[in-house]
Amino acid sequence: MNFSNPKPTRRERFNISRLAIQHSPIVIGFWLAVTIAGLLALSSLKYALFPDITFPVIVVNAQAPVETVIDTQNQLTIPIEQPLKKIEGFRDVGSTTYPGRGIVNIFFAVGTPLKSASEDVEKTLAQLKPSLPSGSSYEVIPINLNESGVISYALLSDQKSLEELTAIAHQKIIPKIAKLPGILKVNLLGDTSSIDSQKTEKSSPLTRQYPTLVRFNGQEGLAIEVIKTSRANTLEVVRQVEQNIQQIQPELSDVRLVLAETQAEYIRESTRATIDALIEAIVLAVLVIIPFLRSFRATVIASLAIPISLLATCIIMAIFGFNLETITLLALALVIGIVVDDAIVDVENISRHIEQGKSPKEAAILGTNEIGLSVTASTLTIAAVFIPVAFMAGPVGKFFKPFGLTVSAAVIFSLLVARTLTPVLASRWLKPKKPEKNGHNYLDSGIINHYRQLLRWSLHHRKMVIGIALISFIVGVGLIPLIPKGFIPPLDRGEFNIVYTAPLPKRLLELKSLPKQVENNSASQEGGFDWISQLASSPQTFLLRKTLRVGKEFEESLQKITEIKSVYTIAGLQGEPTKGKIYVTLKHDRQLNTQQVQDVVRQNLPKPKGVIFSVEDIPFIETEAEKPLQIAIKGDNYTQLQAAAQTLKTRVEKLPGLKDVALSNQDDQAANGYKLERLNGQGVIYLSANLSPKLGLEDAALDVEKTAKTILPQGVILQRWGSAAQSDDVLMSFGKTLAVAILLMLLVLILLFGRILEPLVVILSLPLSIVGAMLGLLITQSDFGIISLIGLIFLVGLLDKNAVLLLDYINQLRSAGKTREEAIIETGAIRLRPIIMTTASTILGMVPLALGWGAGSELRQPMAVAIIGGLITSTLLSLIVVPVLYSVLEDGWLKMVKTHK
CATH class of the missing domain: 3.30.70.1440 (Multidrug efflux transporter AcrB pore domain)
Structure with a gap:
């Protein structure tokens, strides 16, 4: 990179903000349309607890006139098992054999279509049947583990017998519930001889309901269990069932329909708590901008990026069929600080030029020229980090696909808002400022002067600074064994099961x-x-x-036990009469x-x-x-x-x-x-x-x-x-994903800077977050698991923003003729305010999540704690370490070039 030959045309060529300012009515109209479309998309999104994932299992229930368990296993179970392994999508096969009966469970890879897997099993068994013992029979039962019971009602009566309750259930209740949209089937529990009542579409074949007995709060009765389809909206299905039960109840004399079990209540509480945290995050992120920008108009301009980016993201979520559930709501809550970052940096830079006496329009063009490429590159690296998360393999990948795509969409839209709408509004709404009487400039403030001195000292004590960075990294790695390592933290759901045999x-x-x-x-x-x-x-x-x-x-x-509200007992689980659940x-x-x-x-x-x-x-x-x-x-x-x-x-x-x-x-x-x-x-x-x-x-x-x-x-x-x-799969998957994410980040940075030096500085500064992230997890005793790992990947995307802002402007000043040390110190003074602003807005946006309030907080807290801890240490260290690394690596680079020549 030749610093004596400035290249302003390259920046101007990529500055879409200049075009946006020239065609401001079109830009404003476009974002108004996006906002309206986003509101419509938001209203169409359904609520759920977790993403829709198919966990396909095919159960083969086979019987044969064989007396001993060993003969049954050899003659029936093993012959069924072996050919099933060749079916496409096969993952594992497990079996349980009793005298005269074999139950074979075929587990398929996540996402394998249940219908095609079931058909393949049927075909394989049809070819196998002649070789099975004479008199053998079998039943193929397809099961999607995601198609679970969403609500159950107990049918209780002091006067009527179980036979009478069974007749009432079949005649007056089940037919009305079963025809509701989104319901796969309605099971009648407690009737030892019943067949489950189910829709008769080809996609929902009739299967036998295993005999069961039921008690609720000490009274024997029956129970209606509603199973939804995997893609149905849980809350909508439950709402319709509740409405129908309210209409049916007055028609039943001497029969009580009592809510026994439901998923909906926890889903409502969890989504409401996450939405509350999201709103609080928006408020805190906005409040932190005000004291820095000291302008109501500038604050409004920067803050508009949040609702517009989020609503635009809802359009993408609707297109991909995502839900408003724990994972996507968490993604939206986490990106609050990020989606406002680009707008903050743009508005702050424009405001700085206005403070120097330029007109708002001139300041908008000059400010976006300076900042455009670094903002674009740093935001694209965040998207590059999370796109691999969306395409991780296995169940974890399927689970976090909505998270990765939601975050990537949100940051890309925030970049577009910052590069188009923000400068347009700044050029129109911000007012020219009169020079202050004493000529005061925020660049001469005490904090910035102290930072200048610290930077100058650091550049003359580089070994000590690099040593501090290495020690912090070693301490961070050393804390990992002290942190509990898990998969997903336990949730305080206010409900649990007692399973017994x-x-x-x-x-x-x-x-x-x-x-x-x-x-x-x-x-x-x-x-x-x-x-x-x-x-x-x-x-x-x-x-x-x-x-x-x-x-x-x-x-x-x-x-x-005084804490317990109700107990609902089912005797006879999964066809095993000796197994029960409370x-x-x-x-x-x-x-x-x-x-x-x-x-x-x-x-x-x-x-x-x-x-x-x-x-x-x-x-x-x-x-x-x-x-x-x-x-x-x-x-x-x-x-x-x-x-x-x-x-x-x-x-x-x-x-x-x-x-x-x-x-x-x-x-x-x-x-x-x-x-x-x-x-x-x-x-x-x-x-x-x-x-x-x-x-x-x-x-x-x-x-x-x-x-x-x-x-x-x-x-x-x-x-x-x-x-x-x-x-076990999580750690391997995330390790590969992190490597791909860093590689993509490296490619984006090389395209920006045109050489390897600056990207290398960014990559080497990433470990600075480990000590803070691990300290946060250790203090709160949060699991180092799937949720906190997502937080660490999030940090990787966040940390390069500060480094890119510093390095890009250092190069601009050096291109303008300043020495390396002068460029570094002046860059530090100019970029300190936007770096502190963006870090503070991101941290405060995480605070409601980190506090651990509301249902489902166990999922939100580890991620937020890891990000807050990592951001604090990495920001404090990177403000010193990044400039020092830049100077050390460049000296090594130049020395290597001279030696080579």
Whole structure:
């Protein structure tokens, strides 16, 4: 770069602000149209908790006249498993085998169309059927884990029997609810012989509803469970269901319809809290501008960038079919400080020229000439950082696609506003200023003079400055092991599940072959209790009643806890009559948070003999695992596998922070050889656990894997499952994404500066944020996980802005004939105010998120804390380190060039 040969024409050629000022009516009209279109787009966006992601699972429920579990596995389950692995989109295959019955779960890659996957499974099984045992039958059940129940109502009556309630549900309730838009199906729970009531479109095939029994707040009844389609608006579906229930209730005599379970309340609270934080962020970002610009008009001009950029982003969100949900609202809240940055820099630079006596129009053209390229480059690098986030692979990538595209769209629109509308309004609204009597100039203020002196000292003590930067980086990296590493922080939702398994009757376990004994009823009389006869006539009901009695025992304990509002018990989950779930709703005015109530529940729940129970959070993302920590212990020798799994469980139970540690073969069915499990062609036993709030998922998984290394025999291996597998993928995905993001940033900067020196300075200054980000996470004890990692990527995009502003203007002044040291010191004085303004507006915009108020704050806080901490340290350090790095690297560059010559 030749500093003696200025190139103003290049800047003028790229200065679209000059064109905008010349055609100001067109510019104003365009942004008015965008604002109106944005308002319309905003009104069309639907509310949801999380992005729409398809987690496709195909369940094959097969039966054959085979007596033993081993023969069933060899003749039925394994032959079904093997050909399914060749289907497109296949990820994993797991199976559970009982005597005469095999359940095969085929897990497909996220986003695989459920319909085509189901058709492929059907075709494969049709070709396989002739080779299965004679008399075999199977049922193919497609499941999208994202298609969950959005609302459930309990049907209770003091006078009517369950049979009468069933008739009322089928005749007066289900038909009216099932025809509402956005509803996939309506399940009737508590009716042991019912078939689920479902729409009959081809896209929603009829499937059998497993027999269940239901209790609500201590009273037995039925329940209506509404399942929405994956793309339906949860809040809209719930609103319509609630309206219909209100209309139906007066028609039912002696029957009460009581809300038992819903997702909608937490979604409403979470979205409302995020929107409140977004509004507060806008207010704080605007307030910080006023004392710096000292002009109401200049503040209004800069502030207009926020609503216009956000509304323009809503157009992109509507085009891509995004929702107003936790992730996109978080993206919008985080970009508040950024979308106003470009406008602030433009207005501040224009105001500086006006203070020097130029007219508003002249100041607008000169100011945008100076700042245009650096503002454009720095903003495009932010977009370049987040575009790779939008295209990350796997479930995490699908989950954060809306985040990446929303942020990228918002910053690009903010750049367009700053380069077109902001200078147009500045040239029209700002007024010329009369020189102050004493000739005071803000560049002569005390703070700026002190900064000049500090810069001059730093340029003469470069080794010390570089040493301080290196120490801060080492300290930041050294703090990482002290921060809990997780996947997604637990949410204080005010609701949770208790999942339990009741033991099979002892007499049943003593039977070698249940089918033969059931057929021979003459041998079933024992002490006057005809239990085998009862099993023969209604085996599901017999076991369901036993499971419901366990739930009743738990309910009595739960109702004594004052924080609990209601309990909703379902006996018979996923076709397993011995498995039950209690959904617990907490009071709004509770003194304890959800995790603290869970601890109280664990301490107070009775422990019936043979019953296994687990107190679990409502899952953030529905995966194949129930608990957050689930590890598959795999091997070919089942006897060896059982021994190894039991030994590992004994050791893991002693690890701090793990709760409800259990093995999948812990129930009587497995222990007595009635159940065998496989995963990807090997025998498997799952070890699962819940976590205390202070233990991150990644830390927990690493602790278990470290413990297992010392005790597992050869031939037994571990595989992470569910959320634990996702947390492992997150670090790898984000590492690759960060590398791509930095590479794209480098390319943009090379295009701007025309050489590698300045981009290298920017890249080397990025680690300056680590110490602040890690300190913020450590002080607040926030997880170093998926949310805080997004915050770190956010920082990468933010940090280059300050460096580019400094480096670009240093080069401009050097092109005008100043020495390097003079250019650096003058640039520092001129650019200090906009850098402090943009940093302060971004930090204050994050404060409402960092304070952790409102529902869903656990998701917003880690990201905001990481960004605030990182911005504070990086801004303070970069104001000194960037100029010093620039001078050091240029000296090295020139020395290398001379040596080469």
